[in-house]
Amino acid sequence: MADVNRGNRPLSPFMIGTYYRPQMTSMSSILVRITGNALIVATVMIVWWLVAAAVSPECFASADAFLRSWFGDLVFFLSTWALWYHLGGGLRHLAWDFGYCLNVETSEKLGWAMLIGATVLTFLTMIVT
Amino acid sequence: MSFRTDRQRAVGLGAAKSGPEHHWHMITTSIALLILIPLFVLSFGNALGGTYEEVLATYSRPYPSIIAGLTLVVGLIHFKNGAQVLIEDYVGGIKRKFTIIAVNMLSYTLIAAGLFGLVKLAL
Numbered sequence: 001m002a003d004v005n006r007g008n009r010p011l012s013p014f015m016i017g018t019y020y021r022p023q024m025t026s027m028s029s030i031l032v033r034i035t036g037n038a039l040i041v042a043t044v045m046i047v048w049w050l051v052a053a054a055v056s057p058e059c060f061a062s063a064d065a066f067l068r069s070w071f072g073d074l075v076f077f078l079s080t081w082a083l084w085y086h087l088g089g090g091l092r093h094l095a096w097d098f099g100y101c102l103n104v105e106t107s108e109k110l111g112w113a114m115l116i117g118a119t120v121l122t123f124l125t126m127i128v129t
Numbered sequence: 130m131s132f133r134t135d136r137q138r139a140v141g142l143g144a145a146k147s148g149p150e151h152h153w154h155m156i157t158t159s160i161a162l163l164i165l166i167p168l169f170v171l172s173f174g175n176a177l178g179g180t181y182e183e184v185l186a187t188y189s190r191p192y193p194s195i196i197a198g199l200t201l202v203v204g205l206i207h208f209k210n211g212a213q214v215l216i217e218d219y220v221g222g223i224k225r226k227f228t229i230i231a232v233n234m235l236s237y238t239l240i241a242a243g244l245f246g247l248v249k250l251a252l
Contacts, residue, residue: 033211033215036208036211037208037211037212037215039208040208040212040235043201043204043205043208043239044239046173046201046243047201047239047242047243047246049177050188050197050242050243050246050247050250051242051243051245051246052246053181053184053185053188053246053250054245054246054247054249054250055249057181060181060184061181064181064184067177068177068178076177080170083166083170087162087163087166090159090162090163091163093159094156094159094160097156125170125174128171128174129170129171129174129175129177
């Protein structure tokens with residue numbers, strides 16, 4: 001007699017809501033997920049731009065105008081920050097995967113490092129490119 | 130009455146439904162992207178803003194083209210697997226299956242379209 005209680009087990013509450021106060025560990029983690037998935041917007045724009053360049057000068061002109069409009073600039077600026085933040089989160093996760101930096105204090109410090117690092121790298125990217 | 134043992138019914142039905150290969154795949158693609166992303170940001174960032182002729186010239190060279198191709202393929206596979214975990218966390222039932230299929234379709238379509246563009250630009 002297995003699974004008498006199938007599908008009716010208690011669940012722990014979702015991390016965002018009234019149950020837990022916001023913490024560096026949970027917030028930096030959910031932000032890794034948000035930034036990673038949001039990067040699909042910039043990816044679609046880049047692929048569109050590449051295909052348009054391959055098709056014709058007219059196609060390229062309209063794609064290029066969209067990517068370099070104020071809206072395109074905003075998407076790329078936010079995406080650059082998202083990219084560096086997600087990369088930092090990936091580095092932290094790799095460290096965790098290999099058994100390092102697993103205590104709360106270090107994880108919180110690394111969360112701050114990801115936020116500050118992403119901001120610094122975003123402005124560096126804006127200068128270099 | 131089922132003749133399958135409880136243990137046999139449970140095999141392969143851990144929280145992840147499968148073994149650790151999904152997570153291992155995230156690790157390997159993320160390490161590849163640690164190298165690819167900075168190179169892609171620099172080369173694409175410098176290509177964007179050029180004229181049509183400049184963009185054509187840039188992507189007919191091997192370095193920007195190969196970096197862009199690798200970044201798109203590895204990045205979108207990483208996205209496909211990562212987004213699947215997101216969907217599995219927040220979406221249930223038949224919706225989960227269809228959303229995962231949609232993410233797969235989007236990822237592979239973008240890979241194919243991006244590679245088509247890069248190949249045509251290079252030739």
